[in-house]
Amino acid sequence: MTQDESRTKVYRLKGLKQRGNPYLWIGLFMTGTAVLMALVGFFWTPCSTTAMSAAERFCAPSPGHPFGTDNFGRDILSRVMKGAGSTIFISSLVVFFSGGLGIVIGALTGYFGGLLDEIVMRFTDAVNGFPSILLALVMISILGSGKKNLILSLGIVFTPSFVRIVRSEFIRLRDADYISRARLMGVGRLRILFVHILPNIFSTFWVSVMIGFNNGILAESGMSYLGIGVRPPDASLGEMLSDAQGYLLRAPWYALAPGLTIVWIVLGFSLLGEGIRQSSGEASDGR
């Protein structure tokens, strides 16, 4: 590989200054508002999330209750804020866990190769082929349900996809000129792995983080919808949806609020991921 080639193959995030990238900006706006709403929800909500009121059952959206009220007369906006908070919080932990583990395993197997790599790859191949929600369900059924087990099982289930991406990036870069030069200069292995290579895979890695985040949100809300994730009294978007389903005719806004919030968050992160990919050096033709 010539020097030029290896230079062009090191992708770099060109920063957020790039103007002609609507994906990035719309994605940032959508995720920004969602995360802001969730963060605010941790400390303050317009109304109490638990205060019930028989007089205010099933109020349609109004200035006092922008998203309406539910079957107990609770303010839906406040509950959506809480629910989005716990959904985003859980997915962040899941992504943090699986992404971190993915970096370590992917870096080691990708850089060193060999038997360990072979074993890990067969294993990730096997896991990647299966519906992630099924695997998570299996783990939940063994570990028992609850928030901690949900995070743990989703974290484990999502790890292989990160391993795969990090590994392929390390394989791509391990023979790049600047790495072999660093090696010749006697740079230590760990330093090569995490100081020389790692920063260069970040743009690709961030895209997969966004995808992982989305899958995390979909899986978490799906499982909470099924009643095996977050349980009441903790608010969760999935659990709200399953409640709302019973009152669909009476109060359609009850289902729309948490549902559209999920769509908003997921869409935001996938646009953001696309935006990051387009703003990194990698040419993209809309794929």
Next chain:
Amino acid sequence: MQYFGKKTVTLIMTLFLVSVAAFLAFQIIPGDVVGSILGTEATPEREAKLREELGFNDPPVVRYMNWITGVLRGDLGKSWRYSKSMNEMMPVAELIGDKLPVTLWLAVLSVLLIVIVSVPLGVFWAKSRGRAADAVFSVLTQTAMAVPSFFLGILVTYLFGMVLRWFTPGGYVSYQDNFVGFLGYLIFPALSVAVPKIAMTARFLRNSLLTEMSSDYVRTARSKGATEQRVMYGHVLRNALMPVVTFLGMIIAEIVAGSIVVEQVFGLPGVGRLLISSISTRDLPVVEILVLYITAVVIVVYFLVDIVYRMIDPRISHK
């Protein structure tokens, strides 16, 4: 032929490994569950008797052999929660039997919908490159991919069930009573599973088509005077559909997962619902068999996709 043999060996090996994994996960890790089955009725004698009955006293290898030969002969073990009569536990096979067709048909209908809608959509989209429709499709599919299937199910219930009244939500018709009615009800859950996948597949096909359209043979076909119609349907589409077959095979797993969740939304008595309720009650033998079954189906579908791909692509069939 040699390829086929090799693939079959891999298939059997994979199925074997999956069965070992399921066995380890559900029978070894949870440990001794006798107490939790008997609950308040537990006495040392009863526990000892049940332990003997469930084969917990045998070494793991013997237990695995007993279990897997049973599974292969159709004896799927017994549920811990459902009982047939006072002193008899419900066989898992009876529990699952009439639920399988529901899930199977749901998945089949979903796949049909995906293929029927996404192919014309992808072709149309690719043709409209650079025009307003291009952007509209782009926005629509991005959004559709972000909608979780259970929320889509709720939207479908509201729109088609409550506003338009095309079907009665919760009014499931058993396939044994009225097969046409059954399919008529199933089309709505299938729609909920299919829409996000239609968006994905159309997107994939569109990109595949655009890649193909910039290849040399298209230029040659055009320069020979072939019409755009002929270029698209005679040359490009066939080539562009190849990767789509693989793609469809890859999302089968997700379609199955989607079906599990959507069954819950529409109250379909399929294996997905049974799986969820068994997980909630920790009825591990049922979960074990269902997971084994779903996994086996997914693996076999991957296998078939590989074979079909080999058959329809003449370039890789005679190596």
